[in-house]
Amino acid sequence: MKRILPIANAIIAVASGLLVLLGYFFPGIFGGIQSILIGWAIVIAAFALLFGIFNLAMVHWKKINTEGQNNIYSIVLLISLIITIVVGIFSGPTGTWSLWLFNTFQVPVEVSLLAVLAVVLAYAGVRLLGRRPKWYTILFLATVLLVLLGSVPLFLIGEIAPLSALRSWLSQVPAVAGARGLLLGVALGTVATGIRILIGTDRPYGG
């Protein structure tokens, strides 16, 4: 059984992957079975999400048991989780109370983290000169500065037309060219990863 199960897993995974892939190339022949398989995948993904939330609760329950009352964040998390689930069940996902919870707690916290992110990025830009003092680091930072200055009207001066034109050129020509080069590499890497899974040499599913 211990040997059969991984082989069966691999056969099911490879066959499903091949049918979904063929569905993209030959929608007339494989489109129907592709839709069914993708539908199943969505249902399984939703169940995986529930499992993930259960895992999160388990991790923090274990923390409370091992670290006791000191782990206040785990206690807050578990209480919040229970309240959110109860409110979600009775009020519905788009109900007044659910939206109130989301808009009152989730949105402000995430927005404040975004603000922190802006500061972190500015600080990282300055620290980069110490970390990698190379000519391309200076070019990177100079470009960032130029794009920033060209994107917003400056205090008391307003918009500087040549800077805006330069920013526009930078973001439309060299940046797009570089990004396309990187994306080409990412796409090829994704294709290679997908093929390795389809031929069964990579088995991230317990095969």
Add this chain to the structure above:
Amino acid sequence: MDQVLSSQANFLAFLFVILCLGLIFFFMYFGRHWLKISLRDIQAFRRFQREVDLSVEGGKRLHVSLGRGSVNDMPGGASFSGLTILDRCARAASNSDQPPMATCGDGVITILSQDTLQSTYRSLATEQRYDPTTVRLTGLTPMAYAAGAIPTIHDENVTTNIYAGHFGTEIALLTEAGERSRSLTVAGTDDISAQAVLYATSDEPLLGEELYAAGAYLGTGPSHVASLNMQDIVRWLLVAVIILGAILKLLGILP
């Protein structure tokens, strides 16, 4: 007319996949005997291997963050590369008291990470070491994910953080946490804006397709080296086609 063009595009895409598949098989079964394949030096992988060894010797922990990529979508490729790295970390740390930890931002990747760790321990005959709570779903939105993963970096005796998967600019919060806890950060992602952030914030960023080369550099198997060779050849082919297309357009031959 649109349907005909769409059919042609589908057929071309099918041929492209067949070409990639053929090249991978060629390099897997024939190329390694006939060709001398050498991998270029990527400092991030060299340092990663050294830090993994140091972590194991020092009784410290590795943290692998797999991002928010869903396997149902394009970012799934980056997440699968992350799973390969997680497997290598678990193998390398099999003698350590501290098993590696993984944080994820997607339910399916959480299950796959647990399965990867369990399979790895099973293959090493150390299944009793597997603890499902070493893999954590930390959040489902970008900021929630980052906020949930930061305590792992600070509190779990981590010396090396490996970020491999789909991330957005929120990865700066994670790399900053790594910097504050004086742990090494090796990071790669498929997202272009996050790659720019990583260049500025990470100790060892993996740019472009370097993340997908992880398996080949960490000695996962011949198929990884073969797929790297395939990528190199197809990349040159695509570059040639793009340049040819630009010349034909310049000459007015292409509409």
